Amino acid sequence: MLRQNKLREEDISKILTAYRKRKDILKYCRAVSFEEIKANNYNLNISRYLISTEEKSDINLNTSKREIDNLETEREKLRNSINNIFKEIKI
Structure with a gap:
């Protein structure tokens, strides 16, 4: 069975607002020139024009574990x- 996505009213509204204002919205929309489309061999795939991935942040596991331990200790104190x-x- 073919799965089709459906747009909610709020999605349609956001698309229309972005189109009417013609302003770039980070990770959502960007106005591109015909020359840029031509340079991409007329490929209209969104990934050619928008970067949608989140930047990865380094997580220090030792620091995270200490924070969790501190929160657990605080939780225990509050429970007591x-x-x-x-x-x-x-009661």
Whole structure:
């Protein structure tokens, strides 16, 4: 079965707004000249004209683990505080 995507109203509205304003929107649309299209052998594939990938950021696993450990410790402290409050009010 052929799968077809459907545009939502908000998608159509965004496309129309971008077209009417004729402004470049990062990773969404860009006005290109006929010369640029010709230079791309009339290939209208979006990837020829827009860069849609996110820049990769370096993740330091040791730092991330420390942050998670700190958050877990803080969560445990908060849980203990909540339990103590419940004990005080006898819940």
